[in-house]
Amino acid sequence: MKLRIRYVFSFLLVIFALSAQSQIKIGEWREHLPYQKAKRLLVGGENLYCLTESGLFSYSLNDNEIAAYSKTKGLSESEISAIGWEESSQSLLVAYASGNLDVISDEGIQNISDIKNFSLIENKSINSMTANGNFVYLGTDFGIVVINLDKMEVADTYFIGAGGEKLVVNDIKINSSAIWAATDQGIFKADLFSGNLADFNNWEQEQGISEYQRKCEHLQFIDGDVIVSRLVSETASELYRYRNGSWSNFSGSLDRIYSIRNINNSLWVIQAGKIRIFNSNGIENEVLEYSGITEMHDALVVDGRTFAADYQKSLQEIIGSRANQIKPDGPLSRNISNIFSAAEQTWAVAGGVTASYDGSAEKAELFLFKNQEWTNYSKENTPSFSNKSDLLRLTNNKRDQSLIYAASWGDGIFVFKDNEYQVNWNFENSPLGTKGISGMDSDSDGNLWILDANSSAPVKILSPVGEWTSLSYSTLANRADMQKIVCLKNGDKWVLNSPGQALFAFNENGTLSNTDDDALASFFVRDENNSSIGSKVYDLIEDEKRNVWLGTSSGVAVYSNPGNIFRTGNFFAYQPIITIDGSTQFLLGTESVNAIALNGADQKWLGTANSGVFLISENGDEQLVHFTNENSPLPSNTIQRISVNPGTGEVFFVTDKGMVSYKGAVTAGTESYNNLYVYPNPVRETYHGDVVVSGLIAESTVKITDISGNLVMEGKSGGGQFIWDGKNFNGSRVHTGVYLIFCSNSDGSKSKVIKLLFIH
Incomplete structure (x- = not known):
């Protein structure tokens, strides 16, 4: 089959350099990926490339600059499966689990997508690649695909199994006479000059190895010999050598081999905790072990410098007995279980629970994004995280926003103040049980309300002065499936249980020590006709107008009268109606809505299970954005969590394949104009983006005039920002000069004027 290039991205749009995170502009994206789990290294040009479980980055061998490669910078996808280098064109090849392929050079990013789009093959992952002249041979889940880099097209496809059977090809090597393939069914070889390699009859399986049909993972050439690494079990491998037409065992059984390399005509065998160095006769000359490197998956020597890819600690340069970590900024995990933003900070945690409500054993780690960079809290710098796991919930104290709470499944609640660890509340020093914390929220008085799983007193309250109270509600007692608690502005508390279960609401009536006078209600989501809305509820949130929004298996449900929960009658939900392309329908009525978040204008970000993310208007009657x-x-259409940073407007999307963020145009409104500013200022003649007035009181009136008082633009801010395109009412770019920006709140009681220099 002949596959041709489909599209080309302008290389000018791809800014890979990432020596430090910088502020992104409105409408721009950035990734927040972990680069810990390094598994493959590659030298290309003046760079060392490191492929990790979650992404790809390069390290300049000359100036030590680190650059990350991702969809936000022009790559086609996020699930990278293999990388390669073609020397003559100085091209980096990035392959994906879908079969997609990007070719990156000085000409830009060129994409060949036809393998991905070939519908007759189901599993199309590209597992390895090797260059031979201007051709690149791809080892895939179905065979070998040959790419002609001169023409940027697929030149041929080889199904090399018996009878043309599809085979998983894990590695390919080419010498002067033959092409070798390591497959899941052993070693296959073909003469390069035999003619039609697309004819499976020209391929033969090497049968000189005992149990020759076992999975082979890696190939290497040493002194004209062929060395193959074969998998014996999940924890063991062995090496075989092909010399003078016959095979022999090269090593005996070894611990699992992750890579083999020819370095200075010696065979480097990379295992988790060591490198074994053999000469071409199979004699082990040296064993290298490095303190702190325990899960090595690859290693290289470049100009006398030794680098290792460690599956726990990313790229490491080994200098003597020391190992220096090299990686881009990012959180330590992509398994983000919860995310929370406040006061221009965003916090995230990693963890999970199984279907039987056991922990997933994800290490206890907390990640803080502040001032454009990540600070990671782990057992290395937070000893209380040692031997702890599965942080699942996050919130702050509404009265003291410097207090952050991170709740775990089995290890209590960790408290941070001013970004410093304070205390771990658990079963030893508090009434908390041992199962786990399934929900937390703070009320306006600073009380922390906690859902304590599998407890006879499932609701715990921690007061601002450190006093504990336990509440017993039979509906919640001894349950492990509670999901979330939300403290409403009217004092009611709503509890979300596992999808398909009834919601629960209560109000303690101001008497924490007496539950006899508490108001209680269990309910399913129904409309005014008593018809069910969505059989499952995944998220709930209260908006600025005190409406309660629910994400359900049938779109969105809204309670405009949540205060009636404990009254007879007049308590029901409704589904917002929206018109899209002339069709009137329930808002996302056919979608499962996993996550809901508010921006500073009370607009709603809705994350779905299969269709990405939507931004809708305040009332839910207009779709503003669909990503x-x-x-x-977005690395995936499965959105699990959303958080909006109220101070910056940056929206964080947690997906099943990692986290990215998008700079929204709306921030939260302020209480005064003390921090009012406009950027950029001055506006240069070369700048054609938006001018942003920030630090506004919500729903401010903004008027822009020239120095003579002529009005050129006016409008209202949705939240704390006003966006101006630099044009007047006629749509023309304004002239050079000083402009005055008049800002006032809705009743005119507060106002401020700032100046802007605009160069036409």
């Missing part, structure tokens, strides 16, 4: 993994850098 998918096809039209945006």
Whole structure:
């Protein structure tokens, strides 16, 4: 089959350099990926490339600059499966689990997508690649695909199994006479000059190895010999050598081999905790072990410098007995279980629970994004995290926002103040049980309300002065499936249980020590006709107008009268109606809505299970934005969590394949104009983006005039920002000069004027 290039991204749009995170502009994206789990190294040009479980980055061997490669910077996808280098064209090849392929050079990013789009093959992952002249041979889940880099097209496809059977090809090597393939069914070889390699009859399986049909993972050439690494079990491998037409065992059984390399005509065998160095006769000359490197998956020597890819600690340069870590900024995990933003900070945690409500054993780690960079809290710098796991919930104290609470499944609640660890509340020093914390929220008085799983007193309250109270509600007692608690502005508390279960609401009536006078209600989501809305509820949130929004298996449900929960009658939900392309329908009525978040204008971000993310208007009657993994850098259409940073407007999307963020145009409104500013200022003649007035009181009136008082633009801010395109009412770019920006709140009681220099 002949596959041709489909599209080319302008290289000018791809800014890979990432020596430090910088502020992104409105409408721009950035990734927040972990780069810990390094598994493959590659030298290309003046760079060392490191492929990790979650992404790809390069390290300049000359100036030590680190650059990350991702969808936000122009790559086609996020699930990278292999990388390669073609020397003559100085091209980096990035392959994906879908079969997609990007070729990156000085000419830009060129994409060949036809393997991905070939519908007759189901599993199309590209596992390895090797260059031979201007051709690149791809080892895939179905065979070998040959790419002609001169023409940027697929030149041929080889199904090399018996009878043309599809085989998983794990590695390919080419010498002067033959092409060798390590497959899941052993070693296959073909003469390069035999003619039609697409004819499976020209391929033969090497049968000189005992149990020759076992999975082979790696190939290497040493002194004209062929060395193959074969998998014996999940924890063991062995090496075989092909010399003078016959095979022999090269090593005996070894611990699992992750890579083999020819370095200075010696065979480097990379295992988790060591490198074994053999000469071409199979004699082990040296064993290298490095303190702190325990899960090595690859290693290289470049100009006398030794680098290792460690699956726990990313790229490491080994200098003597020391190992220096090299990686881009990012959180330590992509398994983000919860995310929370406040006061221009965003916190995230990693963890999970199984279907039987056991912990997933994800290490206890907390991640803080502040001032454009990540600070990671782990057992290395937070000893209380040692031997702890599965942080699941996050919130702050509404009265003292410097207090952050991170709750775990089995290890209590960790408290941070001013970004410093304070205390771990657990079963030893508090009434908390041992199962886990399934929900937390703070009320306006600073009380922390906690859902304590599998407890006879499932609701715990921690007061601002450190006093504990336990509440017993039979509906919640001894349950492990509670999911979330939300403290409403009217004092009611709503509890979300596992999808399909009834919601629960209560109000303690101001008497924490007496539950006899508490108001209680269990309910399913129904409309005014008593018809069910969505059989499952996944998220709930209260908006600025005190409406309660629910994400359900049938779209969105809204309670405009949540205060009636404990009254007879007049308590029901409704589904917002929206018109899209002339069709009137329930808002996302056919979608499962996993996550809901508010921006500073009370607009709603809705994350779905299969269709990406939507931004809708305040009342839910207008779709403003729809992002998918096809039209945006979202790594997946499965959205699990959303958090909006109120101070910056940056929206964080947690997907099943990692986290990215998008700079929204709306921030939260302020209480005064003390921090009012406009950027950029001055506006240069070369700048054609938006001018942003920030630090506004919500729903401010903004008027922009020239120095003579002529009005050129006016409008209202949705939240704390006003966006101006630099044009007047006629749509023309304004002239050079000083402009005055008049800002006032809705009743005119507060106002401020700032100046802007605009160069036409």
